[in-house]
Amino acid sequence: MKVLDLQCAHQHVFEGWFGSEDDFHQQLERGLVSCPLCGDLRVEKKLSAPRLNLRAAREESSATRPEGVTLSNHPAQAELVELQGRMLKAMREIMTSTEDVGERFAEQARAMHHGEIERRNIRGQTSAAVALELLEEGVEVMPLPMLPAVKDTLQ
Incomplete structure (x- = not known):
């Protein structure tokens, strides 16, 4: 097993485990190696000293x-x-x-804010304009990036 220090074009550093150097290059060429933080496929191997x-x-x-x-x-x-x-x-x-309410985020957040439904921790998607409207209405929202790595277990 070969452990490589990798870095994406956005300077995120991570570790990758491969069967061999050739295995790494084959996976890279096939688009199977991506940054766990941002999903960027522009990954390169960093120089690293062997671990003895x-x-x-x-x-x-x-x-x-x-x-x-x-x-x-x-x-x-x-x-x-x-x-x-x-x-x-x-x-x-x-x-x-949190519960993923998807595209119903704004609707659910407003309903909780007005006491129409029980409060709970939710997450979902909405546009920046709608998020600003929610904030102006006094609804507490916080935009978060959706990182590919939070969906999967890193190994």
Whole structure:
């Protein structure tokens, strides 16, 4: 199994697992490799150091490099990956704790606001103009991006 550090055109960094280097290139050519955050198919392999499980090598290299810097990640890169992971986790929590009402979002939100139906946590789709109308009416709404990765389990 080959673990590759990948990055999309929007600078999202993620990890991909492939049977071989050829397997990665074949999947990339067939459009099967996409960014789990934005769905972008323009993915490229990042340079990364091999991960060797040699205790002596780890102890020696950690003594000669700045604290927090690993062989394959710069501190800023590690922070970005951590932030992306936290965002995905938060979005998944939203998905599991809300009911998807689809295109009926505005109708359902207004009905709850006016006490016509029981309040519950909902999500759905509406236009930006309708979302602004809801806000002007005092209906609390919050636009969220729909990320492909929140629908599926990342492996």
